[in-house]
Amino acid sequence: MSKVIVTADLCKQCGYCERHCPKEAISFSSDFNANGFKYAVVDDDKCIACGMCYTTCPDGVFEITQ
Amino acid sequence: MAKMKYPEQIVANIPFCPGCGHGIIVRLMVECVNELGYSDKIVMHQAVGCCSLVGLGLDWEMLVGAHGGGGANATGLKRMLKDTALVIAYQGDGDAYNIGLAETLNAAYRNENITVIAVNNTNFGMTGGQMSWTTLPGQRTTTSVDGRDSKTSGMPIKVPELIANSFDTAYVARGTVTSPAEIRKTKGFIKQGLQNQIDGKGHSLIEILSPCPTNWHSNPITDSLDRIEKELIPFYYPIGELKVKGE
Ligand SMILES: Cc1ncc(C[n+]2csc(CCOP(=O)(O)OP(=O)(O)O)c2C)c(N)n1
Ligand code: SF4
Ligand code: SF4
Ligand code: SF4
Numbered sequence: 001m002s003k004v005i006v007t008a009d010l011c012k013q014c015g016y017c018e019r020h021c022p023k024e025a026i027s028f029s030s031d032f033n034a035n036g037f038k039y040a041v042v043d044d045d046k047c048i049a050c051g052m053c054y055t056t057c058p059d060g061v062f063e064i065t066q
Numbered sequence: 067m068a069k070m071k072y073p074e075q076i077v078a079n080i081p082f083c084p085g086c087g088h089g090i091i092v093r094l095m096v097e098c099v100n101e102l103g104y105s106d107k108i109v110m111h112q113a114v115g116c117c118s119l120v121g122l123g124l125d126w127e128m129l130v131g132a133h134g135g136g137g138a139n140a141t142g143l144k145r146m147l148k149d150t151a152l153v154i155a156y157q158g159d160g161d162a163y164n165i166g167l168a169e170t171l172n173a174a175y176r177n178e179n180i181t182v183i184a185v186n187n188t189n190f191g192m193t194g195g196q197m198s199w200t201t202l203p204g205q206r207t208t209t210s211v212d213g214r215d216s217k218t219s220g221m222p223i224k225v226p227e228l229i230a231n232s233f234d235t236a237y238v239a240r241g242t243v244t245s246p247a248e249i250r251k252t253k254g255f256i257k258q259g260l261q262n263q264i265d266g267k268g269h270s271l272i273e274i275l276s277p278c279p280t281n282w283h284s285n286p287i288t289d290s291l292d293r294i295e296k297e298l299i300p301f302y303y304p305i306g307e308l309k310v311k312g313e
């Protein structure tokens with residue numbers, strides 16, 4: 001299982017998670033979610049499951065699984 | 067790192083704007099209430115303003131009163147509910163510090179056993195970004211189009227300092243949401259404010275400096291975090307505990 005589950009449709013493309021991820025593991029999609037936002041995408045190879053994205057996200061996009 | 071899962075009490079996405087600090091603050095309040103074991107013993111007084119959007123996603127008992135009435139209405143709720151539930155007055159700066167300033171100060175003056183969460187985004191956000199009493203000198207809003215002129219409209223109000231220095235309350239703190247470290251610190255302030263209520267210590271006010279990227283016209287949205295770090299905290303609104311009763 002991936003370290004982080006992303007609920008893409010909740011993302012509002014604010015960029016807070018990308019700014020605070022210590023591993024530069026977050027980028028944005030090229031397509032759009034249900035609300036018309038480009039959504040956060042996590043590179044599982046770079047991710048260390050630190051939870052900074054969960055902590056800073058205003059919209060509950062992330063779940064840290066381990 | 068422990069597993070982290072968004073609280074189940076937030077049942078739908080709350081329609082705050084992208085990057086709005088309210089979203090982070092709501093999650094912190096729910097996490098604190100859950101961790102204190104009060105998940106089914108909590109009543110929120112939600113203020114008129116962007117706070118009121120919370121009712122569209124948070125499955126808590128709620129009361130909405132007239133604009134600014136949080137201090138008075140939360141008093142009534144707590145006096146009625148006593149130890150059976152925690153009462154949070156969730157308010158914006160315009161609500162708590164302009165329109166409801168009398169109610170806010172009188173609840174503190176009486177040292178009511180409530181927890182006030184005041185979201186300071188330096189404007190009346192919901193109505194399109196008008197000047198509030200926390201608006202910085204020179205800040206452009208829809209009612210200060212050339213920037214706030216403090217000669218005619220006064221200087222930013224600091225209600226946390228006013229209460230900490232004037233009244234015999236339990237706790238006053240100011241936090242922000244600009245980084246994971248600040249968010250964790252702010253969560254600690256909120257939890258302390260709720261613990262004080264559980265212990266019957268009286269009034270706790272936690273002000274939270276919060277981005278309003280829409281009315282601040284922040285582009286990119288993350289510029290709103292820089293504004294708090296560079297313009298709000300160093301000159302007007304220092305972060306930290308301002309008053310802990312008994313210390
Ligand atoms: C008595 C009264 N006056 C004015 C309004 C209009 N009004 C609704 S929301 C709002 C702004 C609230 O601003 P604030 O408390 O700072 O919350 P924010 O939206 O910025 O989080 C105002 C002025 C109202 N609903 N009732
Ligand atoms: S858990 Fe940490 S490393 Fe992984 S994406 Fe989130 S912030 Fe980045
Ligand atoms: S912090 Fe949340 S809402 Fe903002 S871009 Fe990241 S995932 Fe999307
Ligand atoms: S107007 Fe400001 S405070 Fe209201 S939801 Fe939008 S960003 Fe948040």
Ligand SMILES: [Mg+2]
Nearest residue numbers: 158159189191
């Ligand atoms: Mg406001």
